[in-house]
Amino acid sequence: MSDTLRLAVIIASVRNGRFGPVVANWFADRARQHGAFEVDVIDLAEMELPHQLPALPPRMEPNPARPTGMTDLTARLGRADAMVIVTPDINASYPAELKTAIDWHFTEWDRKTIGFVGYSGASGGLNAIAHLRQIFGELNAHAIRDYVSFPRYYELFDADGNLLEPSGPEGAAQDMLDQLHWWAGALASARVSA
Numbered sequence: 543m544s545d546t547l548r549l550a551v552i553i554a555s556v557r558n559g560r561f562g563p564v565v566a567n568w569f570a571d572r573a574r575q576h577g578a579f580e581v582d583v584i585d586l587a588e589m590e591l592p593h594q595l596p597a598l599p600p601r602m603e604p605n606p607a608r609p610t611g612m613t614d615l616t617a618r619l620g621r622a623d624a625m626v627i628v629t630p631d632i633n634a635s636y637p638a639e640l641k642t643a644i645d646w647h648f649t650e651w652d653r654k655t656i657g658f659v660g661y662s663g664a665s666g667g668l669n670a671i672a673h674l675r676q677i678f679g680e681l682n683a684h685a686i687r688d689y690v691s692f693p694r695y696y697e698l699f700d701a702d703g704n705l706l707e708p709s710g711p712e713g714a715a716q717d718m719l720d721q722l723h724w725w726a727g728a729l730a731s732a733r734v735s736a
């Protein structure tokens with residue numbers, strides 16, 4: 543196993559005019575500066591995500607035939623040791639396209655490490671994060687405790703996508719990345735020896 547762990551940063555919102563890439567790029571920069579991860583930013587807006595799911599449940603068919611436009615997503619999730627989901631709250635939960643991307647995959651999440659960065663209005667993505675924790679338990683993934691949250695994100699970033707007061711969020715990201723690294727390393731070793 544290589545010492546560098548592979549981290550996929552997933553942009554969950556596919557909306558026109560979305561803010562998600564600003565938050566995801568900020569976090570991806572933090573992860574690169576952390577130094578322990580090879581970072582891959584996955585934009586769900588670039589993926590084919592049909593809402594009609596495979597005919598068989600994943601325990602019966604963990605690798606169903608997938609649309610051609612999903613091949614890249616599946617390969618990149620499969621390569622990742624850890625995933626960080628960058629999500630807004632949408633009606634007190636996460637975007638539907640993210641659920642579709644999750645549900646089309648199974649082994650790609652299995653025994654992997656998951657972290658969250660939330661942003662939105664007053665709730666800062668915390669409702670989405672709470673729901674996602676439940677889902678990743680079902681997928682046999684480990685969701686780490688620490689997270690980064692941006693309530694009223696529109697008051698926190700300037701027009702160039704830079705944080706007006708970066709020290710708090712940078713500290714939260716560092717703590718989260720340290721925790722993510724510990725779990726991702728432990729689970730990567732355990733997957734190899736299993």
Ligand SMILES: Cc1cc2nc3c(=O)[nH]c(=O)nc-3n(C[C@H](O)[C@H](O)[C@H](O)COP(=O)(O)O)c2cc1C
Nearest residue numbers: 555557560561562630631632633634662663664665
């Ligand atoms: C349909 C819809 C529902 C929303 N529901 C919530 C919500 O429940 N709580 C909240 O804080 N913000 C809510 N928002 C605000 C979004 O979090 C905010 O628009 C955010 O920018 C969405 O992320 P995006 O710009 O990357 O798509 C909602 C936005 C939309 C479009």
